[in-house]
Amino acid sequence: MFETLFDHIERKVLLTQQEKVIMESFFLPKELHRKEFLLVQGEHCKNLAFVVKGLLKTYNIDDKGNEHINLFAMEGWWASDMLSLFTGKPSNFSIDAIEDTDVLLLSLANYNSLLEKIPAMERYFRILYQNSLLTKDIRLMSASTHTAEEKYLSLALSHPDLMHRVPQNLIASYLGLAPETISRVKRKIKRNTAQ
Amino acid sequence: MFETLFDHIERKVLLTQQEKVIMESFFLPKELHRKEFLLVQGEHCKNLAFVVKGLLKTYNIDDKGNEHINLFAMEGWWASDMLSLFTGKPSNFSIDAIEDTDVLLLSLANYNSLLEKIPAMERYFRILYQNSLLTKDIRLMSASTHTAEEKYLSLALSHPDLMHRVPQNLIASYLGLAPETISRVKRKIKRNTAQ
DNA sequence: CGGATCGTTGATCAACTTCAACGGTCGTGG
DNA sequence: CCACGACCGTTGAAGTTGATCAACGATCCG
Numbered sequence: 365m366f367e368t369l370f371d372h373i374e375r376k377v378l379l380t381q382q383e384k385v386i387m388e389s390f391f392l393p394k395e396l397h398r399k400e401f402l403l404v405q406g407e408h409c410k411n412l413a414f415v416v417k418g419l420l421k422t423y424n425i426d427d428k429g430n431e432h433i434n435l436f437a438m439e440g441w442w443a444s445d446m447l448s449l450f451t452g453k454p455s456n457f458s459i460d461a462i463e464d465t466d467v468l469l470l471s472l473a474n475y476n477s478l479l480e481k482i483p484a485m486e487r488y489f490r491i492l493y494q495n496s497l498l499t500k501d502i503r504l505m506s507a508s509t510h511t512a513e514e515k516y517l518s519l520a521l522s523h524p525d526l527m528h529r530v531p532q533n534l535i536a537s538y539l540g541l542a543p544e545t546i547s548r549v550k551r552k553i554k555r556n557t558a559q
Numbered sequence: 560m561f562e563t564l565f566d567h568i569e570r571k572v573l574l575t576q577q578e579k580v581i582m583e584s585f586f587l588p589k590e591l592h593r594k595e596f597l598l599v600q601g602e603h604c605k606n607l608a609f610v611v612k613g614l615l616k617t618y619n620i621d622d623k624g625n626e627h628i629n630l631f632a633m634e635g636w637w638a639s640d641m642l643s644l645f646t647g648k649p650s651n652f653s654i655d656a657i658e659d660t661d662v663l664l665l666s667l668a669n670y671n672s673l674l675e676k677i678p679a680m681e682r683y684f685r686i687l688y689q690n691s692l693l694t695k696d697i698r699l700m701s702a703s704t705h706t707a708e709e710k711y712l713s714l715a716l717s718h719p720d721l722m723h724r725v726p727q728n729l730i731a732s733y734l735g736l737a738p739e740t741i742s743r744v745k746r747k748i749k750r751n752t753a754q
Numbered sequence: 755c756g757g758a759t760c761g762t763t764g765a766t767c768a769a770c771t772t773c774a775a776c777g778g779t780c781g782t783g784g
Numbered sequence: 785c786c787a788c789g790a791c792c793g794t795t796g797a798a799g800t801t802g803a804t805c806a807a808c809g810a811t812c813c814g
Contacts, residue, residue: 426704434696447693456700479682486681487674493688498642500695505629505651507702508735509621512802531760540703542803547762707770726792737771742794 365393368416369468372440376491377484386481390474396420396461402443403459409448411469415441418465419529422457423537433538436462436526442492443467462530507540515539516549560588563611564663567635571686572679581676585669591615591656597638598654604643606664610636613660614724617652618732628733631657631721637687638662657725702735710734711744 403409420443422435437443448455449472479486520527533543598604610632617630617638632638643650674681715722728738
């Protein structure tokens with residue numbers, strides 16, 4: 365369980381053996397099976413979740429009943445509704461499991477203790493968030509400048525693994541497109557690359 | 560100059576007098592007048608810029624020659640192309656001044672020294688990035704779920720100050736809409752609220 | 755077998771863009 | 785000081801992209 369976590373953290377910062385022991389006590393392991401919820405929209409988000417194995421999706425259901433996926437979280441990723449977690453307001457997102465998934469839960473109180481007691485973790489999260497910002501910026505740019513086809517191709521290029529693990533209607537939702545649009549884009553690409 | 564910087568930082572973390580003295584040596588003050596560039600798309604981004612006074616815009620020009628504003632940075636905001644700064648790759652953004660603007664420049668080397676020498680700054684940037692992530696998430700959601708009218712109203716509500724300082728064609732660019740669309744949205748809102 | 759889930763295809767529709775023209779305002783140089 | 789250009793917003797008409805609606809086929813699995 366914790367090996368994946370420490371592996372991932374130590375790509376950014378180093379931890380002493382003692383720090384690792386302390387950290388283990390902060391996390392609560394949990395297993396989710398396919399379709400099980402980690403967070404339900406409207407409830408209060410209580411944890412950050414580190415994905416050890418499996419695949420989660422974070423999504424919002426809007427007024428018209430449409431689902432919009434905000435994030436896929438695979439092994440080594442964090443999932444949460446941080447806005448709800450930090451403000452205590454009801455969550456705008458649901459999180460559930462696309463595959464059977466193992467997570468390590470970190471409560472807000474433990475998150476704060478962690479940051480206080482282990483300076484390396486302050487650094488870790490700074491770097492993690494810094495990198496996340498870069499990718500969000502790119503997505504944000506892509507959302508308003510790219511065509512449906514460009515969005516699809518760009519995701520297929522940067523995350524080929526996702527395309528295999530996730531049904532296309534979820535990819536569509538993630539890209540802000542209708543499932544039918546994805547289907548048509550794929551056909552068009554096939555036709556173009558065929559000859 | 561530095562008062563604005565420290566005021567802003569000390570809303571998140573506390574600094575000792577000694578730390579402030581050290582920090583001052585890391586920053587280079589610079590004045591920009593209206594339309595002057597801080598960064599030109601395609602060049603290498605060398606600095607983080609803290610806006611002391613004025614207003615900057617960060618934007619990308621796409622293949623078709625369209626300008627897409629990524630960020631407005633007013634007093635107390637940071638502007639940079641972090642991807643270019645950290646990777647050394649050519650920048651995807653230009654940054655220029657909408658108003659005459661005073662900035663404090665922080666080079667990559669000084670940014671790293673800062674983080675190393677002053678743990679409070681590690682914490683400051685972790686919190687800064689954490690908050691930025693939240694707002695980016697909201698923008699990202701808004702970009703794919705909201706109509707033109709909703710996007711406009713939501714910005715008008717959350718940043719009324721911007722609407723007064725920035726011409727509408729730039730607002731349009733920021734929201735990923737055509738300037739004409741903003742004009743029509745405004746007319747519609749006026750008609751609806753009139754009676 | 756039968757239902758659930760997923761992808762495909764066609765037809766229609768709505769939202770927003772694009773193109774073009776015009777009017778107002780502001781600031782600067784002659 | 786005023787005239788001109790730059791810049792900005794508005795309006796209309798036409799065009800495009802992608803959404804929506806509906807129907808159908810395939811696959812998977814209990």
